[in-house]
Amino acid sequence: MSGEGPVRVLIDLTRCQGYGQCAFLAPDVFTMHGDEAVLYDPDPDDAQRERVLRAAAACPVQALHVDRMAMRHRTASGPATRDGAAFRRDGRIVIVGASLAGARAAAVLRREGFTGSLTVIGDEPHPPYDRPPLSKRVLSGGVPAEHTLLPRLREEIGAEWLLGTAATGLDLAARRVRLADGREVGFDRVLIATGTRARPWPDPAEAALRGVHVLRTMEDAAGLREALAAGPRRVLVIGGGFTGSEVASVCRDLDLPVTLVERGPSPLSGALGGVLGEVAAGLQRAHGVDLRCGVTVTSLEGDADGRLRRAHLSDGGTVDAEVAVVALGAVRNVEWLRGSGLAAGVWGVACDAGCRAVDANGLVTDDVFVAGDIARFPHPVFQYQFMSLEHWGNAVDQAEIAAHNMVSDQTRRWPHLSLPVFWSTQFGVNIKSVGVPTFADEIVVTQGSVAERRFVAVYGHRGRITAAVTFDQGMWLEFYRRLIERAAPFPPDFPHVDRREDPRPVPAGAPERIVAAAGATVVVTGHDPSERRASLAPGR
Amino acid sequence: MASQSPSESPSQSTSGSASESPSVSTSEHASQSVFQRILDPANRADPYRLYHELREVPVRREADGTYVVSTYREIVELLHDPRVSSDRRNLARPYGADALADAMPALAFIGLDPPEHDRLRRLAMRHFGPPHTPYRVESLLPEMSAMVTGLVDGLAGRHRADIVDDVAYPLPVTVICRLLGVPREDEPRFHAWADAIVETLGPGEEDRAERERARLETTLHLRDYLQELVAAHRRDPGDDLLSGLATYEGPDGAMAPADVVATAGLLLIAGHETTVNLIANGMLTLLRHPELLKRLRGEPDLVVRFVEELLRYEPPVQFLPQRVALADIELAGTTITAGSPVVLALASGSRDPAHIPDPDVFDPDRPYTEHLGFGGGVHYCFGAPLARLEAQLALRELAGRLRAPRLVADPPPYRPSATLRGPRHLLVDYDGVDPASP
Ligand SMILES: Cc1cc2nc3c(=O)[nH]c(=O)nc-3n(C[C@H](O)[C@H](O)[C@H](O)COP(=O)(O)OP(=O)(O)OC[C@H]3O[C@@H](n4cnc5c(N)ncnc54)[C@H](O)[C@@H]3O)c2cc1C
Ligand code: HEM
Numbered sequence: 001m002s003g004e005g006p007v008r009v010l011i012d013l014t015r016c017q018g019y020g021q022c023a024f025l026a027p028d029v030f031t032m033h034g035d036e037a038v039l040y041d042p043d044p045d046d047a048q049r050e051r052v053l054r055a056a057a058a059c060p061v062q063a064l065h066v067d068r069m070a071m072r073h074r075t076a077s078g079p080a081t082r083d084g085a086a087f088r089r090d091g092r093i094v095i096v097g098a099s100l101a102g103a104r105a106a107a108v109l110r111r112e113g114f115t116g117s118l119t120v121i122g123d124e125p126h127p128p129y130d131r132p133p134l135s136k137r138v139l140s141g142g143v144p145a146e147h148t149l150l151p152r153l154r155e156e157i158g159a160e161w162l163l164g165t166a167a168t169g170l171d172l173a174a175r176r177v178r179l180a181d182g183r184e185v186g187f188d189r190v191l192i193a194t195g196t197r198a199r200p201w202p203d204p205a206e207a208a209l210r211g212v213h214v215l216r217t218m219e220d221a222a223g224l225r226e227a228l229a230a231g232p233r234r235v236l237v238i239g240g241g242f243t244g245s246e247v248a249s250v251c252r253d254l255d256l257p258v259t260l261v262e263r264g265p266s267p268l269s270g271a272l273g274g275v276l277g278e279v280a281a282g283l284q285r286a287h288g289v290d291l292r293c294g295v296t297v298t299s300l301e302g303d304a305d306g307r308l309r310r311a312h313l314s315d316g317g318t319v320d321a322e323v324a325v326v327a328l329g330a331v332r333n334v335e336w337l338r339g340s341g342l343a344a345g346v347w348g349v350a351c352d353a354g355c356r357a358v359d360a361n362g363l364v365t366d367d368v369f370v371a372g373d374i375a376r377f378p379h380p381v382f383q384y385q386f387m388s389l390e391h392w393g394n395a396v397d398q399a400e401i402a403a404h405n406m407v408s409d410q411t412r413r414w415p416h417l418s419l420p421v422f423w424s425t426q427f428g429v430n431i432k433s434v435g436v437p438t439f440a441d442e443i444v445v446t447q448g449s450v451a452e453r454r455f456v457a458v459y460g461h462r463g464r465i466t467a468a469v470t471f472d473q474g475m476w477l478e479f480y481r482r483l484i485e486r487a488a489p490f491p492p493d494f495p496h497v498d499r500r501e502d503p504r505p506v507p508a509g510a511p512e513r514i515v516a517a518a519g520a521t522v523v524v525t526g527h528d529p530s531e532r533r534a535s536l537a538p539g540r
Numbered sequence: 541m542a543s544q545s546p547s548e549s550p551s552q553s554t555s556g557s558a559s560e561s562p563s564v565s566t567s568e569h570a571s572q573s574v575f576q577r578i579l580d581p582a583n584r585a586d587p588y589r590l591y592h593e594l595r596e597v598p599v600r601r602e603a604d605g606t607y608v609v610s611t612y613r614e615i616v617e618l619l620h621d622p623r624v625s626s627d628r629r630n631l632a633r634p635y636g637a638d639a640l641a642d643a644m645p646a647l648a649f650i651g652l653d654p655p656e657h658d659r660l661r662r663l664a665m666r667h668f669g670p671p672h673t674p675y676r677v678e679s680l681l682p683e684m685s686a687m688v689t690g691l692v693d694g695l696a697g698r699h700r701a702d703i704v705d706d707v708a709y710p711l712p713v714t715v716i717c718r719l720l721g722v723p724r725e726d727e728p729r730f731h732a733w734a735d736a737i738v739e740t741l742g743p744g745e746e747d748r749a750e751r752e753r754a755r756l757e758t759t760l761h762l763r764d765y766l767q768e769l770v771a772a773h774r775r776d777p778g779d780d781l782l783s784g785l786a787t788y789e790g791p792d793g794a795m796a797p798a799d800v801v802a803t804a805g806l807l808l809i810a811g812h813e814t815t816v817n818l819i820a821n822g823m824l825t826l827l828r829h830p831e832l833l834k835r836l837r838g839e840p841d842l843v844v845r846f847v848e849e850l851l852r853y854e855p856p857v858q859f860l861p862q863r864v865a866l867a868d869i870e871l872a873g874t875t876i877t878a879g880s881p882v883v884l885a886l887a888s889g890s891r892d893p894a895h896i897p898d899p900d901v902f903d904p905d906r907p908y909t910e911h912l913g914f915g916g917g918v919h920y921c922f923g924a925p926l927a928r929l930e931a932q933l934a935l936r937e938l939a940g941r942l943r944a945p946r947l948v949a950d951p952p953p954y955r956p957s958a959t960l961r962g963p964r965h966l967l968v969d970y971d972g973v974d975p976a977s978p
């Protein structure tokens with residue numbers, strides 16, 4: 001069992017319930033941060049192999065994968081039609097985007113018995129790696145950025161990996177993907193998994209100042225880590241979403257002074273609503289973050305050497321900082337799909353619940369699939385509204401559904417119905433969520449205590465439960481997931497343990513976010529149904 | 541490498557030494573529910589075939605109003621359901637069961653709900669494991685390993701041993717004593733109390749009053765002793781768990797002296813017979829699967845997955861008997877009514893074919909072994925990392941050093957408890973004892 005090359009570890013933090021067994025049995029690899037958040041080195045020293053295997057065996061929810069990311073859900077799909085069987089045997093599949101969703105889909109395709117040719121195209125030079133550690137242990141210096149490679153995927157999948165090459169076009173009629181270097185790759189079916197990139201600071205000259213960072217890739221993380229390790233006098237974080245808040249948390253762990261500027265009323269309020277936003281604000285202030293809400297950064301000012309030194313705020317104030325982290329959300333990587341005829345725009349690529357892409361007319365395509373951060377799909381539980389989720393668990397789930405459907409006959413296809421789940425680790429607290437917290441008008445804290453920052457908050461929309469968020473109480477999340485799936489009444493009306501807060505719901509303060517992304521226009525032309533067409537207005 | 545265990549075939553009821561099994565007559569099958577038959581000591585050697593029957597109705601109401609839950613998914617749901625309490629004071633009316641719960645020191649955190657449970661457990665965890673003391677268990681490894689080697693050394697020079705009395709029994713108490721910081725000269729007394737408490741566990745009414753009296757007496761001795769010990773550690777703290785519990789004060793406040801004593805008692809009791817049974821069940825399973833015994837000799841790391849499968853297949857804790865429904869709970873077509881006692885049949889859930897393929901096959905090579913051996917949710921076994929290491933060390937050493945071990949009786953005699961199930965004795969013959977590997 002030893003000496004089998006490097007150990008690669010991955011925790012499915014969507015499943016992990018913070019039992020800490022791994023941290024007991026391999027304390028040099030896994031550490032608990034607070035009650036429930038587990039941090040780890042995905043690429044530990046070989047000498048740790050025995051301990052890591054012990055930890056993996058002990059994980060009560062078997063969320064800890066060593067060397068390979070095995071899959072546990074329903075497998076293969078039974079007998080296929082003759083065409084289906086032929087496609088499985090020697091079809092051609094191309095996956096564009098070699099990150100979490102792309103790699104996961106490749107693995108599932110093989111596991112589902114697809115033996116045809118498989119090509120994975122990625123513009124980053126690295127094999128697939130995991131992003132969540134980048135804003136956590138990598139930034140704090142706990143593990144180097146290059147330790148985040150996903151468990152042994154490339155060797156085993158048996159695919160052609162075209163890395164460091166961007167796709168620049170998709171020709172659906174000719175069934176070809178065009179690459180930046182002029183090559184073309186033909187396919188029978190294609191999976192779009194090009195995800196998102198960090199939204200840059202809008203002023204290119206200011207964005208180019210030394211000290212101004214974004215955080216999306218391994219290089220970004222390595223660069224920012226270096227900047228933080230140099231001990232800047234102050235760090236400015238622009239944007240109080242999950243990434244910005246996690247960066248601020250790491251800064252405080254490193255004892256660096258940090259100012260966080262958030263346009264909304266509180267950090268995380270965009271995702272969790274105003275009530276929990278206030279809790280997050282309290283958490284940040286208690287950890288010494290200089291938090292400025294209801295304010296925006298209007299410009300960044302450099303010195304004569306092109307080095308950042310100051311930011312100007314909309315309230316007239318200034319912040320002197322040597323490092324600024326622009327955490328203003330993500331931009332979907334859809335440019336390469338321009339002209340493809342797909343419904344691709346700033347909102348991502350629209351698809352049905354089976355991950356099949358929708359074209360600009362709103363028609364479902366048969367051979368084009370979408371998964372991960374780039375997908376925009378209708379969710380039956382949330383009134384069939386289209387949503388895009390930038391969550392790890394969603395990328396994995398959707399990749400599995402897409403891969404399955406790519407090699408399955410119509411009648412055996414699966415819908416992507418799992419409820420959205422995500423986690424974030426900040427200021428020693430593990431925040432987990434199930435459902436859609438922004439799809440809510442009221443909120444009530446059912447279990448635990450807000451003052452202790454250990455609680456379960458439940459969200460309701462028109463008398464039914466639509467989401468739950470836990471702060472260091474992740475073990476209860478599954479219970480609330482089932483309530484959401486059953487459309488259980490809100491507010492919950494049953495007796496239960498640990499009821500300490502006021503049982504009366506209050507307005508959730510959810511921003512109106514489940515409305516269509518602003519900025520995109522669809523034009524419909526023609527009168528007769530046979531001529532009616534939707535097309536995208538040229539963007540920006 | 542999997543194979544069917546002999547215990548899967550319906551076995552004769554060989555109740556151990558008659559003196560300790562308050563044998564309930566088995567002639568009244570007709571009137572007995574399947575759960576009652578499971579509790580019947582006559583079925584102790586193989587309850588698993590009865591679990592098949594039990595699972596036919598995932599949530600079953602017994603005549604006395606107890607609900608027995610036996611399928612994996614339903615058990616997991618209740619372990620994570622905030623409408624389920626571990627505090628028996630929430631029962632609509634008092635209830636006596638064959639009980640782990642009965643043996644637990646009153647109001648230690650195993651029998652409390654959040655937030656009090658969480659506070660006390662956090663205060664105890666602070667001195668036992670991550671995030672504050674991540675290396676405590678690992679640092680006990682060399683000592684535990686030496687204890688195991690010593691115990692197996694003690695089997696040399698003869699050809700028959702009782703794995704229960706000679707190895708499985710002494711180990712966990714010694715480990716807990718080191719962990720708590722019990723002075724070595726007091727260890728023998730600790731062993732005696734632990735034994736006495738275990739001996740007083742069991743179902744049946746026959747000598748209930750007598751057993752209760754004996755247990756109370758032991759518990760009082762233990763409490764007096766622990767009180768003094770805690771006071772001594774408070775005066776002169778060392779680097780042990782008890783000193784930590786007695787002296788620490790932080791965001792969660794301090795542990796009240798009575799809670800320190802209750803917690804220490806809980807650690808002793810919850811970690812004793814459970815671990816004994818795991819080691820004994822492990823040796824029994826190895827002897828019933830000679831090919832695994834052989835593999836383990838050449839492949840010592842296999843013990844990790846072996847112990848995990850063991851916790852699924854022959855778990856020391858067969859039921860959690862002390863849950864209470866706080867609300868009406870709809871589950872698998874049945875409504876558990878508020879105030880009712882709920883029994884979670886962990887051992888049955890871990891062998892639920894809807895959860896795991898070929899559940900009655902012992903197979904340490906399964907890609908996933910998600911089992912209920914240590915419970916789940918907020919009461920998930922506090923001592924699990926320690927228990928795993930103890931069992932791994934003991935079984936690896938026994939498999940590696942006993943030459944040609946063989947069972948003297950199969951099935952062995954069992955202790956009466958259906959909840960904490962395990963052999964009373966496990967006699968093994970062998971040709972010799974190999975020297976310890978360095
Ligand atoms: C710093 C950070 C922290 C995070 N933390 C959490 C967390 O705590 N919890 C959580 O749930 N989620 C977290 N996430 C989100 C999670 O990482 C994403 O949901 C996940 O990476 C999505 O995977 P994906 O494969 O869909 O997209 P991506 O990971 O964005 O991958 C898309 C890939 O496609 C490539 N690509 C783009 N265009 C092209 C093209 N034209 N040709 C070829 N390749 C192309 C991209 O370079 C990229 O490699 C975090 C993300 C970041 C950045
Ligand atoms: C093989 C050995 C063991 C098994 C099978 C086992 C099993 C269990 C189970 C099933 C529970 C859950 C009880 C419930 O939910 O009500 C539990 C709880 C507990 N166990 Fe263990 N245990 C073992 C060893 C140990 C050891 C060695 C210790 C102490 C060091 C220990 C300490 C505890 C404590 C304190 C609890 C209560 C936890 C709580 O309520 O939060 N156990 N154990």
Ligand code: SF4
Pocket residue numbers: 011015016017018019020021022023038058059060061062063064
């Ligand atoms: S659930 Fe598994 S991975 Fe998560 S902390 Fe516990 S042992 Fe580690």
